[in-house]
Amino acid sequence: MLKLFLPSEHVKSIFNIDPQDLKKRGIKGVITDLDNTLVEWDRPTATPDLIKWFDNMRDHGILVTIVSNNNEKRVRAFSDPLHIPFIFQARKPMSKAFHKARKTMGLKVEETVVIGDQLLTDVLGGNRGGFHTILVVPVAQTDEFRTKINRYFERKIMAFFKRKGMIEWEDHN
Secondary structure, rough: OOOOOOOOOEOHHHHHHOOOHHHHHHOOOEEEEOEEEEEOOOOOOOOHHHHHHHHHHHHHOOOEEEEEEOOOHHHHHHHHHHHOEOOOOOOOOOOOOHHHHHHOOOHHHHEEEEEEEOOHHHHHHHHOOOEEEEEEEOOOOOOOHHHHHHHHHHHHHHHHHHHHOOOOOOOOO
């Protein structure tokens, strides 16, 4: 059961995810969380570096869809200027929104990765859906209230994985 919380890989930031590396692995699409994965949870728009990252993905033929538990207003305001498809109020860790995003991109599970900053929503939901999951270090050191509760449990789970030798990276919080 706890293995459902174990990401397939862990990177410092979204910027460590390279489209050429994804393509070599047969990946054609990225499903990514928004808040504290792409930008701080309270930043309304993409940074110039993030816009370059999206453009780089697009230039290499990698499709991107944002899947967020946040409300439509927040996710639309971020995604629309970038012309990136999105799903809001995704109800992660339920895997339905991940599969909807994958189907919309016209991809198979094995051609898609799920990227996020939370074990209890992004990684659990991606793993439950059979996806390759990539955990990133949260962009901001602060979280909205709901997420603070998740972080408490994440620290306990990460400590367990570390004790059991199931992870080789440093704590992400």
